[in-house]
Amino acid sequence: MATLTVKNVRIIDPVSRRYETATLIVPVEGADKTVDGEGLMAFPAFVDVHVHLRDPGFTEKESLETGAAAALHGGYGHILAMANTKPVMTGDIIADFYARAKSLPLxxxxxxxxxxxxxxxxxxxxxxxxxxxxxxxxxxxxxVDNMDLLKEGLLRAKALDLPVSLHEEDPAYVKNPGVDSRFAPAFGLKGADAMAEYSLSARDLSLAHYLGAKLDIQHISCALTARLVAAFAESGANVLGEITPHHLTMTGEDVKTYGTLAKMNPPLRTAEDASDLAKFIGHENFCIATDHAPHTTEEKNRPLKDAPSGITGLETAFVLLYTELVLKDKCTLEDLIAAMTKIPADFYKLPHKGVAGGEFVLFDPEGETAVDEAFFRGKSHNSPLIGKTFKGKIKGICVKGKYHAFE
Known part of the structure; x- marks a missing residue:
């Protein structure tokens, strides 16, 4: 086994609680390699607990291999796939997923x-x-509309010590998905009310807390929902709140500029929501989750009402949030890293080793990341960030005993 040596790198590792400038020496495949870490930072490999890999059934959008390549390029060493595949992720489909995932680089x-x-x-x-x-x-x-069914599911998940993660949009308050009702009239639509998220989140937080079950509230778009999660957490609920990069950095106004590339479920909300959501980065019950949702160009070129919701996020998440949150003093770098590593990994009991265990991202805070079509490693490029440049550059990632360098 060869070794990778990174000299004089600044380590920020909430997983192993290591915060220092030091030389890293870790075992890797291949030949010995030395990297000058002067001016660079080492973080734990990122963790995303909400990714759509589209495999099986929709591999024209993404596959296990291309999704893994995109994740690796964005600094992710651990990703959690959602179940809306075809066939749906159950039984033998789960077994097949893990059999194929063994060969992935993360x-x-x-x-x-x-x-x-x-x-x-x-x-x-x-x-x-x-x-x-x-x-x-x-x-x-x-x-999940059926309360008796949800109660049984939460109790069975509790017995397994596993979380249930829920998409909280009450259909009664959704006329046209993907666009907030306050911005939808500009496009001749009625849109989706914020109440759709508030109502189900409050209901399901109450039920999970009452039962003592683990609950993940997915892709929070409203500040009030985040405050509900925080309040239940303070009361002892075993809860995680996901916040996406797009809900932190975009608003419903962006639909006017980006059209279907800014159509999401739940929708982009107000500037106040985006600003207030950033205040929860650093709270131990909130993580960053991209909700990486690849779609084909043909799908996203449909009219706004008919196009599918979602954007890609794995490759751009960290540099976007570093630029828009950390450098603008909306959260600290340490808090952002914890929200992208230790917090989601601990909640889902994922075996994250951190920097000390040889799973880390090398980041150049003085570099730049230009997002163009050639930047992407995934199949789909449905991102409103194409054409933008962000501060900082991921130089490489070490995971599964191999170091991947990026130019």
Missing amino acids: YAYTVSALTKDLKGEVLVDMEEAARLGAVGFSDDGFP
Whole structure:
């Protein structure tokens, strides 16, 4: 086994609680390599607990291999796939996922669907899913309306010590998905009310807290929802709140500029929401999750009402948030790193080794990242960030005993 030596690098590692400038020496495949770390930073490899890999069933958008390449390029060493594949991620499909994931250059995990075919009618065999390696349960993309069913699912997940992660949009308050109702009239649409998120989040936080179950509130778009999560956490609820890079840095006004590239579920909200959400970066119950949602160019070229929601996020998440949050004093670098590493890994019990264990990102804070079509490693490029340049550059990542350098 060869060694990778990174000299005089600034280490910021909430996983192993190591904060110092030192020389890193870790075992790697291949030949010995030495990197001058002067002026560079080493963080734990990032963790994303909400990624759509589209495999099986939609590999024209993404595959395990291209999704892993995109994640690696963005500094991610651990990614958690959602279940809305075709067939849906249950049973043998989970087993096949892990068999293929072994050859990926990073660690990939999957949730199981919570209900059969994501229809919200019958629970899957949750115990079998856990035995096969599912690290949680989710019908992401679809809220769970049946309270008795959700209660049973939460109790069975609790017995397995696994979380349930929920997409919180009450259909009663959604006329046109993907665009906030306060901005939708400009496009001849009625849109989706913020109340769609508030109402289900409050209901499900209450139920999970009452039952003592682990709950992940996905892709929070409203500051009020974040305050609800924080309040329940303070009361002892075992809860995680996901906040996406796009909900932190964009608003409903951006739909006018970017059209379908700014169409999301849940929608982009107000500037006040985006600003207030940033205040929760640093809270131990909130993480960054990209909700990486690749779509083909043909799909995103449809009219706003008909185009699918979502954007890619794995490759741009850190440099975007470093530029827009850290450098603008909206959160600290240490808090951002914790929200992208230790907090999600601990909640989902993912075996993250941190910098000390040889899983780290090398970052140049004085570099620049230009986002153009050639920048992407994933199949789909449905991002409103194309053409933009961000401060800082990921120089490489070490994960699974191999160092990957990026030009």
